[in-house]
Amino acid sequence: MPTSNAIVGIDLADVKQMVVVCDHDSRVLARRTFRCKAWDLGPALDWAAGHAARHGFTGVTLACEPTGHRWRILDQLAADRGMSFVCVQPTMSAWARKSEDLTFDKTDDKDAVLIARMTAQLRCYLPEPADETWGRLRHLGNRRDELLEIHGSSVHRLRDLLECVWPAALATAAYPFRSTTWVAALAVITGRDGGDLDRTRRLGADRFERMVRAEMVRRGKVRPCLRIVRNLFTALSDPAGVHTHRPGAFERIAWVLGDWDRARTQQVDVEAQMVAVLDELELTHLVTTIPGLSPVGAAAILAHTGDLRRFTSARAVVKHAGLAPRERMSGTFTGKARLTGAGRPELRTAAWRAVWGCLQTNKVYAARYRHLTTRETNKLKATQAQTVIAGAILRQLHAVVVHRQAWDPAIATGHARGQEPLVAA
The missing domain is CATH 1.10.287 (Helix Hairpins)
Known part of the structure; x- marks a missing residue:
């Protein structure tokens, strides 16, 4: 998001595309509605680049919501023209739309400007890069x-x-x-x-x-x-x-x-x-070092995460799955922690399915599960403990894939850090 780039917010639809060109203060420099399919947005991008140049910008950054598959088309059109491309989460847009004027107004024009404004505030992310194998x-x-x-x-x-x-x-x-x-x-x-x-x-x-x-x-x-x-x-x-x-x-x-x-x-x-693709990525021998995680189970998880190297941390993967805890505390009040539920539900399901095999054959996860369900303070229910194990599988799978290092039970239990023996990371 260099300051030398104008921000082009696009509200994608079937045959009606709203395009706005904004600066970093969210001032609209140009706007136009293009009645065409997403594949025909090339002239619209050229039009936006021309207006950005007339206002002194050396380039543009495209932004849209990743709805359906149209954003992938826009990603390719931007790459063909050497333009930067980012996405804004639709959930974030919905929350921001309500906070704009405390109403539920929704128009294509407002949505395009809102996408550009959130991009200027860096409330956006780089989408997964296109790769044939992944x-x-x-x-x-x-x-x-x-x-x-x-x-x-x-x-x-x-x-x-x-x-x-x-x-x-x-x-x-x-x-x-x-x-x-x-x-x-x-x-x-x-x-x-x-x-x-x-x-x-x-x-x-x-x-x-x-x-x-x-x-x-x-x-x-x-x-x-x-x-x-x-x-x-x-x-x-x-x-x-x-x-x-x-x-x-x-x-x-x-x-x-x-x-x-x-x-x-x-x-x-x-x-x-799926297992053949995992072999092609040279990941099968790594992911199967986690006892209880089958090649099919690992491939099902990676199918919904994409290349794990694009995540900045293992916790980001857990948040992406919606398995991160959501706390509620204010003053002396402490509410019940629940899952965020945001992110990819398919990834959450794939991680949940992997839990059953791991609890049967993985001694680290089985010990962690017993500890969580039998400890005297803050004892968890069975489903809550299984959710914790699902998050641990995602975090440790991230470490295995990113660092290209086989799963080590000593590291998983915290022994390698010179701490007191833990049940599981």
Whole structure:
């Protein structure tokens, strides 16, 4: 943000782009509305550069909100012209908009000026630089999140449908949707009887078992759990359920099972590609030195952080995920600390998922979790302690990637600093 540069605030939209040229005192030197797509903003940038030059500035700094993917287009247009480019957080803009005149006024003109003013106040940040490899990892991570969402929604739909038309099936296994045998048997039933359970029951237990075995082989497994197979066959005689809805519901169940299978197959392929990108970045051997953190889990986190070297500190990564604590204190009052919740929710979810594997196999994190949940003063609940572990994973992953140094349990527990042994950093 050199003082020799004018500030160009741009409020991006679909076909209407508001462009203002301001100095560092937020005085508007020129403004204009361009009715075009983001890809056609090249002449607008040239127009802004011309006005900046006429007012004595040697260059311009572009600023916008990173909404959608239009800001990436503007980033490329600015790079082609050798212009500086920064972004302003939309949340910051919303707060500043209310503080302007204590109203909720929102217009394109005001928003563009507000973006320029916040940039002059240095309330902006440098966006992640464009990189093909990191960009591909981010898109793969987003695709994996979509497939996991399909997976989860399919389970909920299957449960709802079965509770309506055949509730006995859900009681045949402790965790039915985690059992390949149960899913294979359900696929056999929905694929042949169309809701007429008597038709499958007339097959007999032995023939039904052989069909389930064949379905298991098709799904890449060999040995079914015979207890679940027999329980499902017995449940075929259970009269509970809305019989009039069974034909339509079983048809939907077959469709949902197909969506679920496709999502799981694509998820395996996407995760393999994510690990391959991690290998290309030469990070797999580093991130897997953290016990309990799988290559897929690390790739999922890095897909939403981008290159961790762009963060000034490990705490900045935690803030980026919205896992930093938010304190409330005033005078003698001390409120309850909560998470900020700001930042990238996808990153927060990826870090949260990594906690479960780490608590099982990482002795440092497991000891830290036990300490937080069992100490006598300020004892945390289970979810609060898991949140602390999620933040520790992000901080230590930042150290591992930035310094290119394998994870060391001694450093993680504070022994290397000559302090008293801590449970975890």
